[in-house]
Amino acid sequence: MDAKIYVLGAGIVGICCAITLQRDGHKVVLLDKTGPAAGASFGNAGAIVNGSCVPTSTPGIIGNALKMLKPGGPLSISPTYLPKLLPWLIRFTLQSSEKNYQRNALHLVALTKHATNSWQKLLKNTDSADMFKAVGWLRLFETSQAFNANASSRQLMTDLGTPYQTLSFDEIYDLEPNLARIFQHGFYQPDCHFISNPQRMLQSLTEHFVANGGQFKVAEVTDIKVKELQPMIETTTELIYPDKVVVTAGAWSTKLTKGINYSAPLETERGYHMMLPVTNAISRPIVSAEQAFVLSPMETGLRVTSQVELAAVDAPANYAKIRALLPKVKRMLPEAEMTEQSCWMGCRPSLPDSLPIISQGEDKNIFFAFGHQHLGMTLGPITGELIADLVAGRTSAIDLSPYRADRF
Numbered sequence: 219m220d221a222k223i224y225v226l227g228a229g230i231v232g233i234c235c236a237i238t239l240q241r242d243g244h245k246v247v248l249l250d251k252t253g254p255a256a257g258a259s260f261g262n263a264g265a266i267v268n269g270s271c272v273p274t275s276t277p278g279i280i281g282n283a284l285k286m287l288k289p290g291g292p293l294s295i296s297p298t299y300l301p302k303l304l305p306w307l308i309r310f311t312l313q314s315s316e317k318n319y320q321r322n323a324l325h326l327v328a329l330t331k332h333a334t335n336s337w338q339k340l341l342k343n344t345d346s347a348d349m350f351k352a353v354g355w356l357r358l359f360e361t362s363q364a365f366n367a368n369a370s371s372r373q374l375m376t377d378l379g380t381p382y383q384t385l386s387f388d389e390i391y392d393l394e395p396n397l398a399r400i401f402q403h404g405f406y407q408p409d410c411h412f413i414s415n416p417q418r419m420l421q422s423l424t425e426h427f428v429a430n431g432g433q434f435k436v437a438e439v440t441d442i443k444v445k446e447l448q449p450m451i452e453t454t455t456e457l458i459y460p461d462k463v464v465v466t467a468g469a470w471s472t473k474l475t476k477g478i479n480y481s482a483p484l485e486t487e488r489g490y491h492m493m494l495p496v497t498n499a500i501s502r503p504i505v506s507a508e509q510a511f512v513l514s515p516m517e518t519g520l521r522v523t524s525q526v527e528l529a530a531v532d533a534p535a536n537y538a539k540i541r542a543l544l545p546k547v548k549r550m551l552p553e554a555e556m557t558e559q560s561c562w563m564g565c566r567p568s569l570p571d572s573l574p575i576i577s578q579g580e581d582k583n584i585f586f587a588f589g590h591q592h593l594g595m596t597l598g599p600i601t602g603e604l605i606a607d608l609v610a611g612r613t614s615a616i617d618l619s620p621y622r623a624d625r626f
């Protein structure tokens with residue numbers, strides 16, 4: 219124990235790794251080019267989806283994607299980025315076979331079923347627990363057609379032991395009385411939680427880490443190298459020689475690993491949010507299944523999150539589509555004030571099989587924790603626990619082979 223460990227990237231995954239490693243007795247430095255919560259962890263929907271098991275690449279993905287690509291749909295692909303993206307798209311599509319889908323679901327739920335428990339452990343003895351709310355996760359359907367189309371996901375959840383309830387019209391409005399009476403079917407996961415301010419959560423956890431002797435530094439990493447087991451981090455201002463390094467830079471992670479000759483098929487599914495000055499309208503994150511957006515009752519207002527935009531990680535944001543959702547949100551909450559407060563874009567780090575990399579590298583003092591796609595908030599704390607096991611050389615309660623860095 220007592221190694222000097224640098225964790226590179228202060229999103230939810232990096233912060234969770236830093237805290238669990240610190241609790242294991244290591245000297246930990248958490249480093250970010252901008253600050254805590256500068257990436258996807260800033261503006262997500264805040265849902266902690268315990269037991270989430272449906273991979274993004276599902277049987278029938280090509281037909282579904284074509285529907286989603288229609289004007290106004292939730293998916294877009296940058297034409298100029300398409301040639302660069304193509305190898306990832308092919309790998310992603312190959313994951314949609316029934317066999318791969320079932321296998322990926324199994325390995326996903328092996329992690330997500332620990333989400334609530336790991337969050338509770340992480341939050342112990344911190345000042346951040348007020349933001350972790352036991353309100354569940356609700357999906358709503360306007361038509362029986364959309365509800366029936368979701369049957370295979372529900373079957374998968376039943377098969378893998380993820381608890382859920384289907385809700386009637388009356389049960390939906392018992393839970394959420396302020397919604398317009400447009401929904402016929404509901405689908406509720408009562409054991410899910412909600413982070414009511416992801417940015418404040420990350421800032422507060424970073425403060426906890428620093429108060430307990432950790433160091434937080436703003437610095438941009440330009441390269442990592444290893445010589446005779448000794449890692450070297452190059453930043454724009456200095457060279458650092460730690461005992462061990464954990465790469466947690468989300469969608470930017472593989473940009474940092476070129477110097478150690480490590481690459482992975484990491485792309486970004488860019489997502490957007492819009493904030494509205496609405497409070498107390500709903501009590502939990504709610505998915506509108508047909509309109510493909512999530513409404514989250516953040517402590518800073520109502521957050522509308524949506525979209526998968528396949529484009530370069532550093533391409534400029536285009537807020538037109540998220541803004542175009544305003545009338546649809548209004549239809550769902552007719553009494554609410556619909557004035558845009560702010561818009562945001564974040565880069566989900568995604569690998570073709572919907573599973574993260576949680577792994578020791580070929581260089582044994584380098585560790586990887588990235589690629590958490592749509593579930594990084596859910597999976598941050600369990601990832602931190604597993605990285606601490608790997609660093610300590612402990613056998614984890616979860617078989618880590620499905621998340622190995624060399625699986626591609």
Ligand SMILES: Cc1cc2nc3c(=O)[nH]c(=O)nc-3n(C[C@H](O)[C@H](O)[C@H](O)COP(=O)(O)OP(=O)(O)OC[C@H]3O[C@@H](n4cnc5c(N)ncnc54)[C@H](O)[C@@H]3O)c2cc1C
Nearest residue numbers: 227229231251257258259262263265439468489594595596
């Ligand atoms: C619209 C949207 C909604 C979402 N909703 C949910 C949800 O409800 N529930 C859920 O579980 N997940 C959700 N997600 C996914 C989740 O937000 C991500 O999976 C998660 O935030 C990824 O965390 P991360 O720590 O890996 O990466 P990030 O949060 O992106 O952090 C990476 C960090 O690395 C830093 N960095 C990058 N390059 C360098 C460098 N060279 N040097 C130093 N630092 C560097 C960045 O500044 C950044 O702070 C959502 C995502 C989006 C976009």
